[in-house]
């Protein structure tokens with residue numbers, strides 16, 4: 001303790017710089033973690049937020065809700081699949097809308113049954129009880145999609161009132177409204193009176209008692225090559241673009257997970273080289289090697305801890321901001337997981353310096369020759 | 374004062390370095406006893422084995438042959454960690470070159486000796502302050518080595534060597550970096566500290582004048598000891 005802290009006190013600039021470098025890296029890591037999650041939520045948040053455990057697309061739709069079309073025949077095939085407990089239609093389209101804050105391209109998601117497609121939990125307000133009401137994503141509240149705000153579908157002028165908010169419930173990185181199926185059809189007609197009733201895009205299912213989601217998925221897929229049933233998590237994951245985002249970020253994060261330990265490891269290796277003469281002297285006058293390694297590990301722990309703390313302090317305010325259309329949030333899980341990864345990696349890498357310390361031969365103190373070489 | 378007046382007893386100590394195919398005999402059947410309060414000058418040309426003898430006596434280096442007893446402790450068969458603990462408890466060193474930890478103040482360079490062993494805390498602080506006072510360094514106790522003169526650094530090193538109240542103190546050319554006047558001052562200091570703390574001391578030197586401060590001199594040539 002004495003040695004470790006005395007050295008850090010005397011070399012504040014050097015240790016301070018390492019702490020700041022680690023803090024900046026931690027900030028970058030956590031910020032990108034928020035960015036990734038925000039980005040994914042903006043693409044597929046609505047799919048994970050909605051309540052149906054199983055979604056059936058048409059194969060032609062390539063796992064994009066709006067591109068999928070369920071014909072009456074397909075719907076009948078789904079209905080006759082074994083293990084279907086509940087079944088309801090889902091339709092989704094992009095509409096030009098205006099709010100008090102401006103004009104937007106919004107996704108409307110129409111659900112037949114609240115238990116199969118409405119947001120599972122609301123952060124505020126209630127689900128639509130009647131026509132022309134909607135639940136919006138909390139992310140868009142400030143853009144005129146807050147409770148009590150009226151959203152007008154253009155052209156046509158259908159007015160929809162927001163009555164509830166769900167957390168991170170966006171689709172296609174834009175404002176998203178969950179409405180009842182009739183309201184959805186109203187919006188379609190309002191926009192284009194000649195359109196006629198569109199077919200549903202997706203069939204939402206819940207399994208019967210004793211049937212698992214996976215079994216239901218398998219049963220439906222067995223019905224026809226044109227049906228593409230997915231659990232809701234798979235549907236979110238398999239949405240085009242999602243896996244590319246995931247793997248790009250994974251590479252970035254893997255690099256970070258290497259860079260931080262490399263920096264700490266190198267730092268302590270350099271410091272150990274530089275003070276080799278002092279360490280040799282201490283060994284010669286009776287310092288057990290493990291005492292010196294202990295001092296090194298205390299320093300590594302202190303520096304990683306302080307660097308991480310500082311990084312989180314930088315990250316906390318910034319994580320509450322929006323970046324373009326993407327809402328960021330403070331990712332507690334990421335903060336904990338990265339603390340473990342970087343803590344373990346950093347300490348592990350400082351073991352290289354520890355090995356150096358263990359190899360010091362105190363005899364070199366007597367000659368004064370190139371110590372540590 | 375002590376029932377074992379012999380502080381260092383080296384018998385037939387040999388040290389052979391193997392370099393490539395040839396053997397270098399750095400120490401050849403060296404036998405030496407030093408009593409408590411006794412100060413022995415070890416004089417010899419460069420490469421004669423002075424540092425080797427001190428390193429073996431102080432438990433930094435293991436001999437090829439022979440037996441070493443310091444303060445009643447036979448260290449001949451000691452393991453590395455036993456030697457480390459032995460050095461910490463019973464030996465004081467002033468080395469030929471690097472002697473101080475650069476990131477510790479003068480006072481901390483003394484206290485670190487206590488930190489490395491079984492801590493005594495307040496007693497150690499008292500002893501450090503006492504030694505710094507004896508060495509005339511009280512007003513320099515908070516200085517880092519880089520803020521001290523060569524003579525002051527050497528005095529701090531002497532304090533560090535005496536800090537653990539050792540049985541044996543080894544001074545490897547303690548005055549070689551100092552001018553004549555400062556060298557004499559440092560030798561007087563060593564003399565009075567050795568006498569007052571009742572420890573045995575070996576002072577390595579090339580300098581004949583330094584032998585005057587010692588009780589006796591031992592010459593070493595090619596690893597062989599001979600009384601002066």
Ligand SMILES: Nc1ncnc2c1ncn2[C@@H]1O[C@H](COP(=O)(O)OP(=O)(O)OP(=O)(O)O)[C@@H](O)[C@H]1O
Pocket residue numbers: 390391392397398399417418419420421422423424425426
């Ligand atoms: N690690 C080693 N490997 C091989 N030979 C060594 C080693 N250390 C010392 N020697 C040799 O042992 C002999 C004695 O060396 P030592 O350092 O004890 O001499 P010294 O009397 O202290 O010399 P100086 O007055 O120059 O300090 C020398 O010939 C030296 O070259």
Ligand SMILES: [Mg+2]
Pocket residue numbers: 423424425469545
């Ligand atoms: Mg020497």
